[in-house]
Amino acid sequence: MLRRYSVHLILATLGGLVVYLAYNEYLGLYYLSVLMFMGVNIILSSSLNLVNGYMGEFSCGHAGFMCVGAYVASVLGVWLFARDRVFGAPVLDPEYALYAFPVIILAGGIAAALAGLLVAFPSYKTRGDYLAIITIAANYIIISAIENMSAIGGSRGFMGMKGVINAMEDTIYLPWMPIWVFIFTIFSVWVIRRYVSSTFGKGVNAISQDEVAAEIMSVNTNKIKTITFMLSSGLAGIGGGLFAYILGYVNPGSFNILKSTEIMVMVYLGGMGSLSGSILAAILFTILLELLRPLQIIKWIVIPLVLIILMQFRPEGIMGNRELGQTFPRLKKFYRFK
Amino acid sequence: MLELIIQNAINALQWGSFYALIALGYTLVYGVLTLINFAHGDVFMVGAYIAFFVATFFLVSLGVPGWVVLALCVPLTMILTSLVGVTLERIAYRPLRNKGAHRLYVVITALMCGLILQHANLAIFGASRKAFPPLIQEHVYNVGGVSFTNLKVAVIVTAFLVFLILHWIVTRTRVGMAMRAISYDKFAVPLMGIPLDQIIVITFVLGSGFAGLAGLLFAMSYPVLEPYMGALIGWKAFIAAVVGGIGDIRGAFLGGFLLGAIEILVVAFFPSTLRDLIAFTVLLVILTFKPTGFFGVAKTTKI
Numbered sequence: 001m002l003r004r005y006s007v008h009l010i011l012a013t014l015g016g017l018v019v020y021l022a023y024n025e026y027l028g029l030y031y032l033s034v035l036m037f038m039g040v041n042i043i044l045s046s047s048l049n050l051v052n053g054y055m056g057e058f059s060c061g062h063a064g065f066m067c068v069g070a071y072v073a074s075v076l077g078v079w080l081f082a083r084d085r086v087f088g089a090p091v092l093d094p095e096y097a098l099y100a101f102p103v104i105i106l107a108g109g110i111a112a113a114l115a116g117l118l119v120a121f122p123s124y125k126t127r128g129d130y131l132a133i134i135t136i137a138a139n140y141i142i143i144s145a146i147e148n149m150s151a152i153g154g155s156r157g158f159m160g161m162k163g164v165i166n167a168m169e170d171t172i173y174l175p176w177m178p179i180w181v182f183i184f185t186i187f188s189v190w191v192i193r194r195y196v197s198s199t200f201g202k203g204v205n206a207i208s209q210d211e212v213a214a215e216i217m218s219v220n221t222n223k224i225k226t227i228t229f230m231l232s233s234g235l236a237g238i239g240g241g242l243f244a245y246i247l248g249y250v251n252p253g254s255f256n257i258l259k260s261t262e263i264m265v266m267v268y269l270g271g272m273g274s275l276s277g278s279i280l281a282a283i284l285f286t287i288l289l290e291l292l293r294p295l296q297i298i299k300w301i302v303i304p305l306v307l308i309i310l311m312q313f314r315p316e317g318i319m320g321n322r323e324l325g326q327t328f329p330r331l332k333k334f335y336r337f338k
Numbered sequence: 339m340l341e342l343i344i345q346n347a348i349n350a351l352q353w354g355s356f357y358a359l360i361a362l363g364y365t366l367v368y369g370v371l372t373l374i375n376f377a378h379g380d381v382f383m384v385g386a387y388i389a390f391f392v393a394t395f396f397l398v399s400l401g402v403p404g405w406v407v408l409a410l411c412v413p414l415t416m417i418l419t420s421l422v423g424v425t426l427e428r429i430a431y432r433p434l435r436n437k438g439a440h441r442l443y444v445v446i447t448a449l450m451c452g453l454i455l456q457h458a459n460l461a462i463f464g465a466s467r468k469a470f471p472p473l474i475q476e477h478v479y480n481v482g483g484v485s486f487t488n489l490k491v492a493v494i495v496t497a498f499l500v501f502l503i504l505h506w507i508v509t510r511t512r513v514g515m516a517m518r519a520i521s522y523d524k525f526a527v528p529l530m531g532i533p534l535d536q537i538i539v540i541t542f543v544l545g546s547g548f549a550g551l552a553g554l555l556f557a558m559s560y561p562v563l564e565p566y567m568g569a570l571i572g573w574k575a576f577i578a579a580v581v582g583g584i585g586d587i588r589g590a591f592l593g594g595f596l597l598g599a600i601e602i603l604v605v606a607f608f609p610s611t612l613r614d615l616i617a618f619t620v621l622l623v624i625l626t627f628k629p630t631g632f633f634g635v636a637k638t639t640k641i
Contacts, residue, residue: 122622126629129372130630130631133580137618137621140618141614141622144615144618148612257569257573268443268446300453300454300457301461304454304457305450305454307447308430308447308450308454311439311443311446
């Protein structure tokens with residue numbers, strides 16, 4: 001009984017605690033936003049792990065899909081529910097913002113999934129290093145395309161998302177952003193877990209081990225690649241949408257290769273093909289980034305150095321291709337997560 | 339009309355020369371080690387900075403005339419930059435290689451080395467841009483409506499010379515033969531008495547040295563230096579190398595000039611903000627239909 005519901009219990013307690021603390025403003029805005037970025041980073045790193053870890057491809061343009069999700073979600077939200085210079089008065093009654101918000105974020109995710117096709121189609125024929133280039137090129141294409149859309153701000157960026165959050169808080173006063181980030185984080189981890197442990201998802205691992213052999217064993221590799229790339233980029237889009245609403249401002253420059261590298265660092269820090277590793281690494285990495293903030297630019301020397309040292313001594317990352325339950329078998333008595 | 343075409347062709351050749359010079363470094367290392375040396379673009383940036391310090395040292399502190407400085411700058415920059423490249427190989431890549439780590443981990447290490455080079459530069463020298471001192475008098479020639487400077491011609495000629503030298507080294511010398519042997523079979527080569535590590539160091543010396551040369555030429559043509567200048571050019575040159583067929587010197591050269599030509603043509607006919615968008619889209623389409631690039635050989639996969 002406890003084993004069955006312990007994960008739900010822990011998550012509910014954690015979520016309730018964060019919401020309670022945020023509601024009574026015990027937590028400062030700074031700590032709250034660090035917590036929210038942690039959630040976004042978990043979404044990003046676990047979704048990239050789907051491609052880089054489970055499928056064994058080398059994608060280094062994850063921030064591009066995040067960018068699509070961020071822009072679609074914020075433009076849609078601002079157009080529908082907020083007063084803005086560009087779009088004028090809100091189209092719908094701001095009271096509905098509360099209910100429409102998850103739909104908006106999901107719409108961003110779907111748009112990003114469609115952008116993922118940009119990588120999925122070439123991946124039928126290409127593999128390895130060549131596919132890496134395609135993902136980099138896709139990242140540049142997306143950023144460059146958005147920079148050229150002057151209607152939504154171009155390279156100056158886009159803002160006004162605070163209006164949507166205010167509309168939500170006016171309807172029912174609750175800290176909505178932490179709640180949604182929490183829900184979507186759990187949603188995406190759950191989706192990935194369900195996906196890779198399903199019968200269909202076993203094919204993802206088969207591609208990683210030997211694509212030709214998998215194809216001979218009647219695994220439809222093209223279909224699996226398409227779906228996996230779309231799922232991964234779609235979740236990245238969800239992460240991007242949340243990221244945009246937390247910051248209240250997006251510009252294409254913040255989704256460049258450096259951001260993609262940041263997500264990649266989290267995946268390799270945690271260990272490829274390990275979901276719990278990705279989550280752990282995202283949490284650790286966010287804390288590390290915040291701790292090193294006073295160092296300013298030195299931060300970007302320390303973090304790569306940490307990763308280089310990690311690569312030298314434990315190249316498989318913290319968890320190294322294993323889940324938490326496999327590393328500590330005794331924990332299995334206390335929880336079950338599927 | 340004809341002048342316009344020739345003018346754009348010269349611009350494309352000059353702009354492509356930088357991509358070609360950097361792409362050559364990528365392709366050399368990839369050909370030998372099958373390692374994407376993501377730090378290469380930043381080695382190019384370090385090369386430009388080294389050229390800047392060498393040039394200002396001789397020009398300002400010692401008051402040596404410009405052409406002497408240039409003559410000193412070329413070998414010094416190449417030597418110092420290749421030292422940077424070899425240092426990276428020594429302390430970051432070789433330990434991993436000796437452990438037999440997965441190729442991907444070396445790639446990540448390379449990426450991180452690039453970040454360190456960029457930000458160390460930013461931390462040490464600050465974010466202010468450096469202005470490269472003019473070394474030689476720039477002459478503008480005008481032949482039948484087509485204008486070009488002596489610097490532009492020098493850049494193009496250098497790129498072709500470097501290509502010829504590298505092509506000669508790889509196809510005609512014993513070192514080049516060893517390089518090709520390593521790329522063919524890394525495990526049998528040491529058994530034949532070929533010093534693996536030495537050949538790899540020579541590869542890095544060649545690649546980084548020419549990246550340093552590219553940095554010097556770039557700094558002379560566009561005399562503003564900043565720590566992030568290597569990142570974008572490096573990524574683009576890498577894509578150029580892949581489009582040409584990574585691992586092949588002709589491919590890198592062709593890919594570099596192709597990318598240069600696309601970018602110049604886009605700027606000539608469209609707003610310049612569309613440059614990256616169109617250039618990358620064209621490359622994506624090429625890679626979709628010819629996944630191994632122009633000169634790349636498709637490998638057969640065995641189970």
